[in-house]
Amino acid sequence: MHNFKENVILANYTTIKLGGTAKYFCECKTEKELVDCLKLADEKQLKTHILGGGSNTVFSDSGFDGLVIKTGMKGIELHNDFKDNVIIKVSAGEEWDDFVKYCVENKYSGVECLSGIPGSAGASPIQNIGAYGQEVKDTIIFVKALDRKTCKSVMFANEDCLFGYRTSRFKNIDKEKYIVTEVLFKLKKDGNPEIKYPELEKKLNEKYKSDLSLSIVRNVVIELRKKKAMVVDESEPDSVSCGSFFVNLVLSETEFQNFYEQIENGKWPAVAGANNAKTENSEKHSIPFYKTSDGVKLSAAWLIENAGFKKGYTKNGAGISAKHSLALVNRGGTTADLLKLAKEIQEKVFEKFRVKLIREPEVI
Ligand SMILES: Cc1cc2nc3c(=O)[nH]c(=O)nc-3n(C[C@H](O)[C@H](O)[C@H](O)COP(=O)(O)OP(=O)(O)OC[C@H]3O[C@@H](n4cnc5c(N)ncnc54)[C@H](O)[C@@H]3O)c2cc1C
Structure with missing residues (x-):
């Protein structure tokens, strides 16, 4: 063959x-x-x-x-052109960021904050990729997939994909059952960027007062990502990673309340000054958290840092990125080194906060 x-x-x-x-x-x-x-x-x-x-x-x-x-299937195709929206069909093997670039250049809004994420378009629904306030679940209308057993094509409408925070049916109940072959996105024509993420909004306000375009948003997102080594770059050793190695924790209100009280009551060691990820919700506390429709999202980076791990911490051939505590980096070692480090972090976080960090990448 x-x-x-x-x-x-x-x-x-x-x-x-x-x-x-x-x-x-x-x-x-x-x-x-x-x-x-x-x-x-x-x-x-x-x-x-x-x-x-x-x-x-x-x-x-x-x-x-x-x-x-x-x-390796390629193709970005204008599938439907309506008055206010377009439907774009993207083949699975297209680079995700090439698709975002295409949308921004054509003034189609809805994925601009997802600029700079590496990987293929076909993988984008698997974990419902997201960043800076956007997730693909907000623009995907259909996912076309091949059943790995029957080799028949199946179409999933958005609501059938069972999207959640960094998950979908393809990562969950139907793990390894389908191969995504095409993804269809519905995007706004001549749309204005929709900025929901405080860090991005702040950066945009500092530099651009009005006239925000999709390409400005794309450039600023890439700039922010580069500072955190979250753009794959040959010359950046901290980008030899899978991006975030752990997902943020999503707790129910009660779980979060319990968690919070334990810290406030001093059951767990006093919390050192939190990082700069504070949000409106967490202003008066030291734990960065966000209330979302999925539950209370707790910063995994904060848990790692407050369990005693510093950015740049390295053991054997693996380390924590010097620019982002959620990214584990290959520093010339092996998968065994990386998984050992991940385990050490998980154990320390559990020991200190009684919560389990969940791994994001697939280990094969
Ligand atoms: C520097 C860096 C920054 C990152 N930043 C982000 C971020 O901001 N937000 C975010 O959500 N993710 C981020 N990631 C993670 C990653 O980019 C995404 O998860 C991306 O969607 C993975 O795409 P891929 O094609 O590389 O998937 P792969 O690593 O090749 O595969 C990942 C999983 O998806 C499955 N899969 C892949 N393609 C298909 C298909 N066509 N059909 C069925 N299953 C498939 C694989 O079997 C595997 O289980 C980052 C990664 C890096 C390295």
């Missing part, structure tokens, strides 16, 4: 640059190639793994004893 390779080093296909070899590897440029690959794997009884841009994946040091299928 075209593009079929053996013994491929997986580290070269992930942003964190870790992982052994895949026994077989195939990049599929069309849906037909994808189906052929799945059929071949079925015939040969090979386990399969779907890979996009590898920016949320950590392969084990021993690699993958099966077939890694990389999505």
Whole structure:
């Protein structure tokens, strides 16, 4: 089969640059190639793994004893052009940020705050990517996917995707059941940027009083992300990561109240000055939290820092980014080093705050 390779080093296909070899590897440029690959794997009884841009994946040091299928299907297409909106169809293998750039250039609003996120468009619904107050669940109208067993196409409307904070049915009840082949987004035409995130709003207000355009927002978001090494950049050692290694905690009101009281009552050691992530909601307290429709979101970065880990902390070949405490970075080590560090952080946070940090990237 075209593009079929053996013994491929997986580290070269992930942003964190870790992982052994895949026994077989195939990049599929069309849906037909994808189906052929799945059929071949079925015939040969090979386990399969779907890979996009590898920016949320950590392969084990021993690699993958099966077939890694990389999505390479390309295309950004204006599907419908209505008076106020457009529907854009994006193939799974498109770079997410190329799609955002296309939208900004065409003045289609709805994804501009998601500028600079690495990875493929096909992976965007998997964990409902989000940043600076936007999430793809707000603009996705349909996800087209291939059933990995039957090789039949299925369409999921937005409400069927069961989107939540950094999750969807594809990461949850239907994990590994489907391959996303296309995503359809509904965006506003000539839309104005909608700024909801305090840090971004502050930065925009400082520099641009009025006349905010989508491209200004895109540039400022990328600028903010670069400062945190959250844009993949060869010359930035702190970007050799998967982005955030842990998701923020989402607690119910009661859980949060209990958590908060424990700290206020001094059950847990006094909280050192919190970081600069304070929000309106947390102004008078030292714990940064946000009330959202999903529950009370508690900063995982704050928990890590207040469990005693400093930015830049390094052990063996893995470390915490010097620019963002949520990002774990490969500093020339192995997946084992990285997972050991992650475990150490989880244990310390649990020991101190009795809450469990949940890992964001997929470990294969
Ligand atoms: C520097 C950096 C910054 C980041 N910032 C953010 C951020 O701000 N917000 C955010 O949400 N994420 C962020 N991330 C995480 C990551 O970019 C996103 O999760 C992205 O969507 C992953 O895309 P990918 O194509 O690289 O996925 P991969 O790592 O290739 O795959 C991730 C998971 O999705 C599955 N998958 C991939 N493609 C498909 C498909 N077509 N069909 C079915 N399953 C599929 C894989 O099997 C795997 O389980 C960041 C990562 C890095 C490295």
